[in-house]
Amino acid sequence: MAGDEFTSIRSPRIKGARRLAKRAFRQREKRFLAEGPQAVREALAAPARVHELYVTGEAVQRNADLVDGASASGIPVHRVTLEVMTELAQTVTPQGVIAVCDFVDVPLAEVTGVRLAAVLSHVRDPGNAGTVLRTADAAGADAVVFTDASVDPYNGKCVRASAGSLFHLPVVVGVPVLDALDQLRSHGARVFAADGRGDCDLHAAADTGVLDHRVAWVFGNEAWGLPEETVAATDGAISVPIYGAAESLNLATAAAVCLYTTARQQRATTGSGTASR
């Protein structure tokens, strides 16, 4: 435990950490807040990413393994009062542990031979974006790209909704969508727009075999989808079929169906689970 307990929300260190709730400060310092034991545990799996830890006395008891692990890795652990934690936390009922982490995103150029990728374009709700990131991770994706017109993945709600997945796979941030598509295609991926107005039905597409090899999906805005020029830059627009009376699916749900249908096709084809092309 580094030094004394922080009891004042006016402490410069606390104010400095608190500012990371704002995007402009995150951008300047290249750091963000990971809140709750699950996110902190995932962050600590690569200790170099974690700058410091804040914990309440109660949370130290409940998460002794986390706190001991951080200390053993040389990460400063600061004890704070519940009042200070409430100020730092972005949840109504804080779980008592927050890590200040260095940004984890990688340059687009490092995203090369992906088998399955998700590109978020104009996705604005951080909860949706975090859920897509978590689902892409679960479906075995190799990369997730947050384009310059999408929400910041380091937004606290997005970090929480990702349930640790922000730390699991390469994430690219703030690139133009067309650059992302070029990069993915130049490394052999077919790029499909997930688009409720698409002519091609997902299940029909899967049956033709186009989802068997390297695939990148582009997901658009929650309300209005993707700009025409983005769709035009893909290899095609594919819609999740609506078999009942619903008008549409929500973004995270549609993404889950697209990503998992692709993962199944890729594995059915290759058997071993490695990309065949």
Added chain:
Amino acid sequence: MAGDEFTSIRSPRIKGARRLAKRAFRQREKRFLAEGPQAVREALAAPARVHELYVTGEAVQRNADLVDGASASGIPVHRVTLEVMTELAQTVTPQGVIAVCDFVDVPLAEVTGVRLAAVLSHVRDPGNAGTVLRTADAAGADAVVFTDASVDPYNGKCVRASAGSLFHLPVVVGVPVLDALDQLRSHGARVFAADGRGDCDLHAAADTGVLDHRVAWVFGNEAWGLPEETVAATDGAISVPIYGAAESLNLATAAAVCLYTTARQQRATTGSGTASR
């Protein structure tokens, strides 16, 4: 337009409608609130369900078709001030139109030859429950059962998350989960528990053909899943495979993958889209 504009939140009629935000009052009156143009439009597709409509002056302009349609069907339309609408609405930025609807659920005994059904057991978050209802509708499900240990589907958040699907397919409310499973199985459905700890992988199960015929899925609590005795009463526990490093999927996402994988199998088998058994 029935009578004058309501300008006071203390009007007995307004207070009566406002009370429907509480489950106890909904239960007593067998009525609930559907908020926003999309939900109201779906409700009005069966006008007998709609008891009355509240609209602001501005919303009358924007939704003339809705308001005219309701009036033509003999539904009382009450004009309210923005202040009154804000009191009635359960959203921060109300869209200016709310319908008081009669309950739409059906008795369990009326759920007979379903091809695809979803059973929610101990699902507690109304947003998740509404999203599963919307996804089940999109995937072509014939019924959704909210067991007695699940959230109330008439909760405002659930109604909004369902995006109108509450009005699209038979919904059963408040029955014991084992009664629901008995009913579905007695009419030829195989019942599977969606369970992250399940031995059988969804894609492997699909490959064996067990999802090709009548299927009902049971989805459990967001945090702890399904009770052992519920899983034991099914034909098996099936997990969505995790190909990456994520610990799990969220409930609505896992449900989407289960329901759509089943819908695809059923259609691949029958071609015509009708149940084969």
